[in-house]
Amino acid sequence: MTETTLLVSKIKDGTVIDHITGGHALDVVKILGITGKTNGIVLIAMHVPSKQLGLKDIVKVEGRELDQEEVDKIALLAPGASINIVRNYQVIDKKRVKLPSLILGIVKCGNPACISNSNEPVQPIFYVEQEEPLRLSCHYCGHIMEKKDVLQQF
Amino acid sequence: MTETTLLVSKIKDGTVIDHITGGHALDVVKILGITGKTNGIVLIAMHVPSKQLGLKDIVKVEGRELDQEEVDKIALLAPGASINIVRNYQVIDKKRVKLPSLILGIVKCGNPACISNSNEPVQPIFYVEQEEPLRLSCHYCGHIMEKKDVLQQF
Numbered sequence: 001m002t003e004t005t006l007l008v009s010k011i012k013d014g015t016v017i018d019h020i021t022g023g024h025a026l027d028v029v030k031i032l033g034i035t036g037k038t039n040g041i042v043l044i045a046m047h048v049p050s051k052q053l054g055l056k057d058i059v060k061v062e063g064r065e066l067d068q069e070e071v072d073k074i075a076l077l078a079p080g081a082s083i084n085i086v087r088n089y090q091v092i093d094k095k096r097v098k099l100p101s102l103i104l105g106i107v108k109c110g111n112p113a114c115i116s117n118s119n120e121p122v123q124p125i126f127y128v129e130q131e132e133p134l135r136l137s138c139h140y141c142g143h144i145m146e147k148k149d150v151l152q153q154f
Numbered sequence: 155m156t157e158t159t160l161l162v163s164k165i166k167d168g169t170v171i172d173h174i175t176g177g178h179a180l181d182v183v184k185i186l187g188i189t190g191k192t193n194g195i196v197l198i199a200m201h202v203p204s205k206q207l208g209l210k211d212i213v214k215v216e217g218r219e220l221d222q223e224e225v226d227k228i229a230l231l232a233p234g235a236s237i238n239i240v241r242n243y244q245v246i247d248k249k250r251v252k253l254p255s256l257i258l259g260i261v262k263c264g265n266p267a268c269i270s271n272s273n274e275p276v277q278p279i280f281y282v283e284q285e286e287p288l289r290l291s292c293h294y295c296g297h298i299m300e301k302k303d304v305l306q307q308f
Contacts, residue, residue, distance in 0.1 A: 023190030029180070036177030036200070036211075044198040046190070047216075057190075062201075 011041065014062040016084040016091070017074065021132070022047055022055030024077045029059060031073045031154050032066070039063065053080060072106055075099040076150055079131045101128055103136060107150055111143035165195065168216040170238040170245070171228065175286070176201055176209030178231045183213060185227045185308050186220070193217065207234060226260055229253040230304055233285045255282055257290060261304055265297035 020028055025046045034042055040063035050056035057078075065085055066074075074081055075097035085093040103126040109116045116124040116138070125139035134147040174182055179200045188196055194217035204210035211232075219239055220228075228235055229251035239247040257280040263270045270278040270292070279293035288301040 026180075026183070026188075026190060034180075034200075036180060039201065041202055042198075042200040044196075044200075046188075046196040046198075047193070048195055 010089050011043075011060050011062045011086050012089055013087050014040070014060065015065055016086060017059045017061075017066075018056070018082045018084060019050065019053060019078070020057040020059065020074075020081045021078040022050075022053060022057055025057035025059050027077050027151055027154065028057070028074055028081075031070055031077075032059075032061060032064075034061065069106060071097055072100075072103075073154055076103070076107070076134060077147065077154075079134075099128055099131055102126070103128060107136065107145060108153060109138045109141065109143050110145055110149050111138065111141050114138060114141040114143060116140050164243050165197075165214050165216045165240050166243055167241050168194070168214065169219055170240060171213045171215075171220075172210070172236045172238060173204065173207060173232070174211040174213065174228075174235045175232040176204075176207060176211055179211035179213050181231050181305060181308065182211070182228055182235075185224055185231075186213075186215065186218075188215065223260060225251055226254075226257075227308055230257070230261070230288060231301065231308075233288075253282055253285055256280070257282060261290065261299060262307060263292045263295065263297050264299055264303050265292065265295050268292060268295040268297060270294050 017028055023046065025044050029044060040061065043060040045058040047055045048058065066083060071083060076099065079097065079099050081097045083095055083097060084091045105123055107126055108124050116122045126136035126145065127139065129135040129137050134150065136145040171182055177200065179198050183198060194215065197214040199212040201209045202212065220237060225237060230253065233251065233253045235251045237249055237251060238245045259277050261280055262278050270276045280290035280299065281293065283289040283291050288304065290299040
Protein backbone atom coordinates (compact mmCIF):
# COMPACT_ATOMS: atom_id res chain seq x y z
CA MET A 1 0.00 0.00 0.00
CA THR A 2 1.40 3.32 -1.07
CA GLU A 3 0.36 5.22 2.01
CA THR A 4 2.04 2.68 4.24
CA THR A 5 5.25 3.00 2.28
CA LEU A 6 5.11 6.74 2.55
CA LEU A 7 4.51 6.75 6.27
CA VAL A 8 7.45 4.51 6.88
CA SER A 9 9.83 6.38 4.58
CA LYS A 10 12.88 7.46 6.47
CA ILE A 11 13.81 11.07 6.72
CA LYS A 12 16.93 11.92 4.77
CA ASP A 13 18.04 14.88 6.86
CA GLY A 14 16.29 16.18 9.90
CA THR A 15 15.25 15.41 13.44
CA VAL A 16 13.29 12.62 15.10
CA ILE A 17 11.85 13.53 18.47
CA ASP A 18 11.00 10.24 20.14
CA HIS A 19 9.60 9.24 23.53
CA ILE A 20 7.45 12.32 23.77
CA THR A 21 5.03 12.03 26.70
CA GLY A 22 1.83 10.61 25.17
CA GLY A 23 -0.49 13.31 23.96
CA HIS A 24 2.09 16.06 23.52
CA ALA A 25 3.01 15.63 19.85
CA LEU A 26 0.84 18.53 18.73
CA ASP A 27 2.39 20.75 21.40
CA VAL A 28 5.85 19.85 20.10
CA VAL A 29 4.66 20.63 16.57
CA LYS A 30 3.50 24.01 17.83
CA ILE A 31 6.80 24.71 19.61
CA LEU A 32 8.60 23.95 16.35
CA GLY A 33 6.33 26.38 14.51
CA ILE A 34 5.17 23.70 12.09
CA THR A 35 2.09 24.70 10.13
CA GLY A 36 0.68 23.63 6.83
CA LYS A 37 2.88 26.23 5.20
CA THR A 38 6.12 24.72 6.45
CA ASN A 39 8.20 22.87 3.87
CA GLY A 40 9.45 19.32 4.20
CA ILE A 41 7.94 16.03 5.31
CA VAL A 42 6.55 15.93 8.86
CA LEU A 43 5.43 12.63 10.39
CA ILE A 44 3.53 12.58 13.66
CA ALA A 45 2.50 9.51 15.64
CA MET A 46 0.31 9.94 18.70
CA HIS A 47 -0.52 7.45 21.44
CA VAL A 48 1.63 4.60 20.20
CA PRO A 49 2.54 1.90 22.73
CA SER A 50 5.86 2.35 24.54
CA LYS A 51 7.46 0.08 27.09
CA GLN A 52 8.95 3.02 28.96
CA LEU A 53 6.09 5.46 28.86
CA GLY A 54 2.93 3.42 28.38
CA LEU A 55 1.93 5.62 25.48
CA LYS A 56 4.28 7.87 23.60
CA ASP A 57 4.25 10.29 20.70
CA ILE A 58 6.85 10.70 17.95
CA VAL A 59 7.52 13.66 15.66
CA LYS A 60 9.81 13.42 12.64
CA VAL A 61 10.73 16.61 10.85
CA GLU A 62 12.61 16.65 7.60
CA GLY A 63 15.12 19.31 6.75
CA ARG A 64 15.74 20.90 10.09
CA GLU A 65 17.57 20.60 13.35
CA LEU A 66 16.38 22.14 16.60
CA ASP A 67 17.88 25.08 18.43
CA GLN A 68 18.47 25.06 22.18
CA GLU A 69 15.36 27.07 23.03
CA GLU A 70 13.19 24.57 21.14
CA VAL A 71 14.88 21.66 22.94
CA ASP A 72 14.38 23.37 26.32
CA LYS A 73 10.71 23.96 25.63
CA ILE A 74 10.24 20.31 24.63
CA ALA A 75 11.97 19.27 27.87
CA LEU A 76 9.35 21.17 29.86
CA LEU A 77 6.50 19.22 28.26
CA ALA A 78 8.16 15.89 27.67
CA PRO A 79 11.14 15.39 29.98
CA GLY A 80 11.66 11.84 28.69
CA ALA A 81 11.98 12.84 25.04
CA SER A 82 15.00 11.98 22.94
CA ILE A 83 16.27 14.03 20.03
CA ASN A 84 17.80 12.12 17.15
CA ILE A 85 19.65 14.04 14.46
CA VAL A 86 19.46 12.34 11.09
CA ARG A 87 21.81 13.06 8.20
CA ASN A 88 21.76 11.12 4.97
CA TYR A 89 19.28 8.61 6.46
CA GLN A 90 21.55 7.80 9.43
CA VAL A 91 21.07 8.79 13.05
CA ILE A 92 24.32 10.66 13.72
CA ASP A 93 23.46 11.96 17.18
CA LYS A 94 21.00 10.88 19.83
CA LYS A 95 20.46 12.61 23.12
CA ARG A 96 17.79 12.87 25.75
CA VAL A 97 16.38 16.26 26.51
CA LYS A 98 17.36 17.45 29.94
CA LEU A 99 15.34 19.76 32.09
CA PRO A 100 17.76 22.10 33.88
CA SER A 101 17.09 22.84 37.55
CA LEU A 102 16.65 26.53 36.68
CA ILE A 103 14.45 27.68 33.82
CA LEU A 104 15.71 31.00 32.50
CA GLY A 105 13.83 33.22 30.13
CA ILE A 106 11.58 30.81 28.24
CA VAL A 107 8.62 30.86 30.63
CA LYS A 108 6.92 34.01 31.89
CA CYS A 109 5.50 34.21 35.41
CA GLY A 110 1.70 33.92 35.50
CA ASN A 111 1.46 36.38 38.39
CA PRO A 112 0.82 39.82 36.84
CA ALA A 113 2.18 41.51 39.98
CA CYS A 114 5.51 39.65 39.79
CA ILE A 115 8.51 41.93 39.32
CA SER A 116 9.48 39.86 36.26
CA ASN A 117 6.28 41.18 34.62
CA SER A 118 7.05 44.81 35.39
CA ASN A 119 8.97 47.11 33.11
CA GLU A 120 12.14 46.33 35.05
CA PRO A 121 14.80 44.45 33.10
CA VAL A 122 14.29 41.28 35.15
CA GLN A 123 14.69 37.92 33.47
CA PRO A 124 12.11 35.33 34.57
CA ILE A 125 13.69 32.54 36.65
CA PHE A 126 11.93 29.38 37.78
CA TYR A 127 12.98 26.47 39.95
CA VAL A 128 11.91 23.03 38.75
CA GLU A 129 10.17 21.59 41.78
CA GLN A 130 8.83 18.57 39.93
CA GLU A 131 9.39 17.29 36.40
CA GLU A 132 6.29 15.21 35.76
CA PRO A 133 3.71 16.53 36.25
CA LEU A 134 5.61 19.75 35.79
CA ARG A 135 5.74 22.18 38.69
CA LEU A 136 7.82 25.36 38.46
CA SER A 137 8.12 28.01 41.17
CA CYS A 138 9.00 31.61 40.41
CA HIS A 139 12.27 32.81 41.94
CA TYR A 140 10.83 36.26 42.60
CA CYS A 141 7.29 35.71 43.86
CA GLY A 142 6.98 31.97 44.47
CA HIS A 143 4.10 31.68 41.99
CA ILE A 144 3.60 28.08 40.83
CA MET A 145 3.36 27.28 37.14
CA GLU A 146 2.04 23.90 35.98
CA LYS A 147 2.29 22.29 32.57
CA LYS A 148 -1.01 23.72 31.35
CA ASP A 149 0.11 27.25 32.28
CA VAL A 150 3.40 26.81 30.43
CA LEU A 151 1.65 25.30 27.39
CA GLN A 152 -0.50 28.39 27.01
CA GLN A 153 2.63 30.45 26.40
CA PHE A 154 4.02 28.21 23.64
CA MET B 155 13.81 0.24 14.20
CA THR B 156 11.00 0.33 16.71
CA GLU B 157 9.78 3.76 15.79
CA THR B 158 9.59 2.80 12.13
CA THR B 159 7.57 -0.25 12.97
CA LEU B 160 5.21 1.79 15.04
CA LEU B 161 4.71 4.41 12.38
CA VAL B 162 3.82 1.79 9.81
CA SER B 163 1.52 -0.20 12.06
CA LYS B 164 -1.88 -0.52 10.53
CA ILE B 165 -4.92 0.76 12.27
CA LYS B 166 -7.21 -2.01 13.47
CA ASP B 167 -10.42 -0.04 13.37
CA GLY B 168 -10.78 3.53 12.30
CA THR B 169 -10.45 5.93 9.41
CA VAL B 170 -7.67 6.82 6.98
CA ILE B 171 -8.08 10.22 5.33
CA ASP B 172 -5.80 10.17 2.32
CA HIS B 173 -5.02 12.61 -0.49
CA ILE B 174 -5.50 15.62 1.72
CA THR B 175 -4.34 18.76 -0.05
CA GLY B 176 -0.73 19.23 1.07
CA GLY B 177 -0.46 21.29 4.23
CA HIS B 178 -3.98 20.71 5.52
CA ALA B 179 -3.41 17.71 7.81
CA LEU B 180 -3.42 19.83 10.96
CA ASP B 181 -6.64 21.51 9.85
CA VAL B 182 -8.22 18.08 9.41
CA VAL B 183 -6.96 17.12 12.86
CA LYS B 184 -8.62 20.24 14.24
CA ILE B 185 -11.90 19.51 12.46
CA LEU B 186 -11.88 16.05 14.01
CA GLY B 187 -11.31 17.58 17.44
CA ILE B 188 -8.13 15.59 17.98
CA THR B 189 -6.05 16.87 20.86
CA GLY B 190 -3.48 15.27 23.09
CA LYS B 191 -6.33 14.15 25.30
CA THR B 192 -8.02 12.10 22.61
CA ASN B 193 -7.68 8.33 22.93
CA GLY B 194 -6.36 6.02 20.24
CA ILE B 195 -3.46 6.07 17.81
CA VAL B 196 -3.30 9.02 15.42
CA LEU B 197 -0.78 9.07 12.57
CA ILE B 198 -0.22 12.22 10.55
CA ALA B 199 1.98 12.57 7.49
CA MET B 200 2.50 16.02 5.98
CA HIS B 201 3.99 16.98 2.63
CA VAL B 202 4.58 13.48 1.32
CA PRO B 203 4.99 13.14 -2.45
CA SER B 204 1.85 12.30 -4.42
CA LYS B 205 1.47 11.73 -8.13
CA GLN B 206 -1.97 13.29 -8.18
CA LEU B 207 -1.46 16.24 -5.89
CA GLY B 208 2.25 17.00 -5.92
CA LEU B 209 2.34 16.94 -2.15
CA LYS B 210 -0.32 15.39 0.01
CA ASP B 211 -1.10 14.84 3.66
CA ILE B 212 -2.53 11.73 5.31
CA VAL B 213 -4.31 11.38 8.65
CA LYS B 214 -5.03 7.98 10.22
CA VAL B 215 -7.27 7.85 13.24
CA GLU B 216 -7.83 4.73 15.25
CA GLY B 217 -11.13 3.91 16.83
CA ARG B 218 -13.46 6.27 15.09
CA GLU B 219 -15.44 6.88 11.96
CA LEU B 220 -16.41 10.33 10.73
CA ASP B 221 -19.84 11.87 10.71
CA GLN B 222 -21.23 13.71 7.69
CA GLU B 223 -20.48 17.19 9.05
CA GLU B 224 -16.82 16.25 9.55
CA VAL B 225 -16.64 14.84 6.01
CA ASP B 226 -18.27 17.99 4.59
CA LYS B 227 -15.80 20.22 6.42
CA ILE B 228 -12.87 18.18 5.12
CA ALA B 229 -14.30 18.48 1.58
CA LEU B 230 -14.14 22.28 1.88
CA LEU B 231 -10.40 22.22 2.66
CA ALA B 232 -9.32 19.20 0.71
CA PRO B 233 -11.75 18.42 -2.11
CA GLY B 234 -9.50 15.61 -3.40
CA ALA B 235 -9.43 13.72 -0.09
CA SER B 236 -10.53 10.11 0.19
CA ILE B 237 -12.00 8.55 3.31
CA ASN B 238 -11.15 4.91 3.98
CA ILE B 239 -13.01 3.06 6.67
CA VAL B 240 -10.91 0.35 8.29
CA ARG B 241 -12.31 -2.53 10.30
CA ASN B 242 -10.21 -5.36 11.60
CA TYR B 243 -7.20 -4.08 9.59
CA GLN B 244 -9.10 -4.17 6.29
CA VAL B 245 -10.31 -1.21 4.24
CA ILE B 246 -14.02 -2.00 4.02
CA ASP B 247 -15.13 1.22 2.37
CA LYS B 248 -13.35 3.87 0.36
CA LYS B 249 -14.91 7.02 -0.98
CA ARG B 250 -13.84 10.42 -2.13
CA VAL B 251 -15.18 13.40 -0.30
CA LYS B 252 -17.56 15.39 -2.47
CA LEU B 253 -18.13 19.08 -2.20
CA PRO B 254 -21.85 19.68 -2.79
CA SER B 255 -22.81 22.65 -4.97
CA LEU B 256 -24.63 24.19 -2.01
CA ILE B 257 -23.05 24.47 1.44
CA LEU B 258 -25.75 24.46 4.08
CA GLY B 259 -25.21 25.34 7.71
CA ILE B 260 -21.55 24.49 8.29
CA VAL B 261 -20.07 27.87 7.25
CA LYS B 262 -21.21 31.22 8.62
CA CYS B 263 -21.21 34.31 6.41
CA GLY B 264 -18.35 36.68 7.14
CA ASN B 265 -20.50 39.73 6.46
CA PRO B 266 -21.85 40.87 9.84
CA ALA B 267 -24.74 42.67 8.11
CA CYS B 268 -25.89 39.51 6.30
CA ILE B 269 -29.39 38.38 7.26
CA SER B 270 -27.94 34.96 8.12
CA ASN B 271 -26.08 36.69 10.96
CA SER B 272 -29.18 38.39 12.34
CA ASN B 273 -31.43 36.91 14.96
CA GLU B 274 -33.73 35.64 12.23
CA PRO B 275 -33.91 31.84 11.89
CA VAL B 276 -32.04 31.86 8.56
CA GLN B 277 -29.70 29.00 7.75
CA PRO B 278 -26.48 30.09 6.02
CA ILE B 279 -26.37 28.95 2.37
CA PHE B 280 -23.36 29.25 0.08
CA TYR B 281 -22.81 28.46 -3.57
CA VAL B 282 -19.52 26.79 -4.42
CA GLU B 283 -18.13 29.02 -7.15
CA GLN B 284 -14.74 27.33 -7.20
CA GLU B 285 -13.40 24.25 -5.43
CA GLU B 286 -9.67 24.87 -5.38
CA PRO B 287 -8.78 27.46 -4.32
CA LEU B 288 -12.11 27.51 -2.54
CA ARG B 289 -14.53 30.33 -3.33
CA LEU B 290 -18.00 30.37 -1.79
CA SER B 291 -20.63 33.06 -2.34
CA CYS B 292 -23.37 33.77 0.15
CA HIS B 293 -26.90 33.15 -1.14
CA TYR B 294 -28.25 36.12 0.79
CA CYS B 295 -25.69 38.89 0.41
CA GLY B 296 -23.20 37.64 -2.19
CA HIS B 297 -20.30 37.90 0.25
CA ILE B 298 -17.33 35.82 -0.92
CA MET B 299 -15.66 33.40 1.50
CA GLU B 300 -12.26 31.92 0.70
CA LYS B 301 -10.51 28.95 2.30
CA LYS B 302 -8.73 31.04 4.91
CA ASP B 303 -12.05 32.58 6.02
CA VAL B 304 -13.64 29.15 6.33
CA LEU B 305 -10.64 27.74 8.19
CA GLN B 306 -10.96 30.40 10.89
CA GLN B 307 -14.37 29.00 11.76
CA PHE B 308 -13.23 25.39 12.17
